[in-house]
Amino acid sequence: MSPDERLFKAHLEEAFFESGVDAGKWGLHGEAKDIAWPHAVLWVAADPQLYGPGKIYLRFDLTGYPVAAPTSCPWNVAANQRLEDAAWPKLTGKFKLVFRYDWQIKNALYAPCDRLAMNGHQDPWEKQFPMWWWQPTFTIVKYLRFVHLCLNPNRL
Amino acid sequence: MVQKLYIHSQEWVEPKLVDTRADSTVKELVEIVIAQGCFGGQVEGEVLVFIEEQEEPLGHDQTLAQCEIRHKHHVHIHHCKKVKVGVFYNSERHEVFAPSTKVKRVLHWAINAFKLTPAEAADKVLVLKGNPNAELNPDTHIGSYAKPHQCAVELCLVAPVEING
Numbered sequence: 001m002s003p004d005e006r007l008f009k010a011h012l013e014e015a016f017f018e019s020g021v022d023a024g025k026w027g028l029h030g031e032a033k034d035i036a037w038p039h040a041v042l043w044v045a046a047d048p049q050l051y052g053p054g055k056i057y058l059r060f061d062l063t064g065y066p067v068a069a070p071t072s073c074p075w076n077v078a079a080n081q082r083l084e085d086a087a088w089p090k091l092t093g094k095f096k097l098v099f100r101y102d103w104q105i106k107n108a109l110y111a112p113c114d115r116l117a118m119n120g121h122q123d124p125w126e127k128q129f130p131m132w133w134w135q136p137t138f139t140i141v142k143y144l145r146f147v148h149l150c151l152n153p154n155r156l
Numbered sequence: 157m158v159q160k161l162y163i164h165s166q167e168w169v170e171p172k173l174v175d176t177r178a179d180s181t182v183k184e185l186v187e188i189v190i191a192q193g194c195f196g197g198q199v200e201g202e203v204l205v206f207i208e209e210q211e212e213p214l215g216h217d218q219t220l221a222q223c224e225i226r227h228k229h230h231v232h233i234h235h236c237k238k239v240k241v242g243v244f245y246n247s248e249r250h251e252v253f254a255p256s257t258k259v260k261r262v263l264h265w266a267i268n269a270f271k272l273t274p275a276e277a278a279d280k281v282l283v284l285k286g287n288p289n290a291e292l293n294p295d296t297h298i299g300s301y302a303k304p305h306q307c308a309v310e311l312c313l314v315a316p317v318e319i320n321g
Contacts, residue, residue, distance in 0.1 A: 015173040019162055022228050023295065094279045094318045103321075110319065121321070128317050130289040145293065153278035154267060 004065045005037040011066075011139045026144040029057055029077060038063040041075055044144055046151035051089040056151065061115075062140075069115040069134035070143050073107040074099070082107055095150040113143045159220070159227040163189050164208075164256070167196035169300040170293070171230060176220060183216040186233065194233050206232040206256035208297070213237065232256035234299045236307035241298060244285060245270045245313040255299020259292045266313050285310040 001009075009032050011017055021027045029041040041059045048054045058072035059082075074083035089099045097110050108116035112129040126133045132146050159178055162171035174192065176185055182205050190199055204213040207223065208230035214223050225231060234255035241262055242250050249269040253262060259282060267277045281291040284301065292301065292311070301309045 015162060016170045018173065019171055019230075019295065025295075093275075094316055097319050097321075112319070125319075129319075131291050149281075154263065154280060155274070155277075 002037065004062060004067075005035070008040070008062055008065050008140065009035070011141070014139070016139065016141045020141065020144065020148075025148050038065075041077060042072075042140070042144065044147045044151060046089065047153065047155075050091070050153065051151055053087075056089065056147070057083070058109075058147070060140075065140070066138055067136045069113055069118055069138075070140060071108045071115040071117075072143070073109075089151060091150060093153070098147075098150050109147070111143075111146060113138070113146050161185075161220075161225065162228065162230040163194060163233060164230060164297040164300055165189070165194040165233045166300055166302065166304060167194055169296050171296075178221040178226075179219050181217060181219050182214045182223065185220065185231070186216065189233055201235045204234050204237060204255075206234065206254055206299075208232065208256050209254075209258060209261070210256060211254045230256075230297075232297050232299055234302075235304075236299065236302060238307065239299050239302045240308040242285075242308070242310045243269070243282070243313055244311070253298050255297060255302065257298045258294065259296050259298055259301075260294035262298050262311075263292075263294060263313075266311075270313065279315050280313055281316065282311045283314055285312050288312060288314065 012028060012032055024045055026042060026044045029043055038061055039059060040062060041057055043055045043057045045055050057075040057077045059075040060070050060072040062070050074088050076083045085101050088101060091099055100110050105116050108114050110117050112125045112132040113134045158175050160173045161176055163174045164171045174189055186203050206213055207225060232255050236255055238252045239255050240252050242248055243266045251265055263282050267280060283291055
């Protein structure tokens, strides 16, 4: 097992990941032993008022984790393929572009913690979003928490 | 039978999973987590144990079962019985919370205290007044951010800038 895979699987057993699983916020689709490295499918809960299915599956490419940032693509787990455009969340407000698919890369989130989206966006994202701009000290939970924030706006 | 608990403290902003038993006393739990570094150093003053979102600390002679603490429950260990929270937005508001209060509840209180509209409230996060680059995880406990010996924390209510190209 490669160091990046070993570290990722270790992080899945840490409290910071497990507490989110226990709270129903995110989880691993399938079992850790079945991960076909460097790909893993995880899900993140979504406010059903914002995204009808109530959760979104993301297929991650975790090559070089965590020195390199993860990248993920919304995933249709039944068909085992990229989620069709029409089924991607349609957000409004500050995070409306996170689930865009109208840019040159159609299989990654437009997010400051996503490896593919980070390319070419260091200026201005690194300064605008220091809390989410990927650092090698981050874990997968940073990415999942960002997606959860986007899909679960505060309700009064 | 071993039961795991999520333990929060000033040192452990992100909780740690700690092995206990249902028949362990609160005092034994305190000994375990202190040994594992939940205070980060020398223990000074009273050690208070709270169930998540509960206002009153537990008696140290009770067992975890008697306190209805079960597998994977969240518990907070702190020196302060209450934490004074100041939040800055367009003015300043204060409220007092138990250390085991989730940041999410403090955020909702602040949103109401500043009378934000639903649209204004939607994307707000709390950050430390002295460190605006790190948002407070809504599932962490407010006591984990309190300054040692001051039982207080100062926060700002902010919204991230819009993500665009």
